[in-house]
Amino acid sequence: MGHELGLWGRFVYRFFWSLLWLVCKAWFRFTVVGGHNLPSTGAYILAPVHRSYLDTPVGGMVTARRQRFLGKESLWHNRFVGGFLSIVGGFPVERGTADRAALRACQEVLERGEPLVMFPEGTRQHGPVVEVDKMHHGPAFVAARAGVPIIPMGIAGTSHAMPAGATWIRPSKVVMVVGEPIPAPVVEGRVPRRVVTDLTEEVRWGIQAAYDEAHERLGRPALPKPGGSA
Secondary structure, three states: OOOOOOHHHHHHHHHHHHHHHHHHHHHHOOEEEOHHHOOOOOOOEEEEOOOOOOHHHHHHHHOOOOOEEEEEHHHHHOHHHHHHHHHHOEEEEOOOOOHHHHHHHHHHHHHOOOOEEOOOOOOOOOOOOOOHHHOOOHHHHHHHHHOOOEEEEEEEOHHHHOOOOOOOOOOOOOEEEEOOOEOOOOOOOOOOHHHHHHHHHHHHHHHHHHHHHHHHHHOOOOOOOOOOOO
8 A cells, every 4th residue: 555655656646636626627616615624734534525426536626635545456456547546545445345454444544644535424425414324434433543633524516517327527616615623532442432423423513514515605505315305
C-alpha cells in the first residue's frame, strides 16, 4: 500500500487533479462552502453524503491534498490502472476481505498522517434524509482507533447531474458544504461499542446538516426516493 509519492508522482497527481478541477468547474460550476474546516496537514476522515457516482470525483475537488480511498483489489490487476489509482490516492482491498481487514488498512493510512475519504452510508442512497439504518460504523470505529477527527460533508447537485440509472452526465450546478470537524473520542485500548454508536450518530447529524445547507444554497430540493417517499 505504497503511499510516498516521488517528484514524478506528485507532478502527475497535481496535473490530473488540476485537469479534473477545470472540467468539474466548467461542467458543474461547483461551489465549496466551509473549505477552511479541512486541515492543511495531518490525518482526518472526510465523510460525505452519497447520492451519486459523481460524489467521489467531484467531492475530491474540495482540497488539493491527496486524499486516500479504498478500491477493489481487482482494479490493480491492470498495471497502468493500478498505478494511476495509487498516484491519485487509491489503495486496494481484496473483494471478500473481512471488514476488519479493510478497516485496519484504513487505520494504517490515518496513522501515517494521510487524509482518508469514507462514505458512512456505504453505497449510494436516495432521498433527502440520511437514515439511521443506512449508516455504517466503520468510519467512527477507525476514527476512534486512530484518534482523528471526522469531517462531515454535504453534496447537492450531483444526483441531478447523474441520477440513478443515468448514462449521461448533465451539466448541473453543485454545492459542497464542509462541516465542522467532529473530534474523535479519547479511548484507551478496546473501543467500546457505545462510543462507536454515539459517534456514528453525531456524524449522521453533521452530514444531514451539511446536506440540508448544500441544498438550501443550491436553491433546489434533494431528489426524493424512488416511488416518491421521503
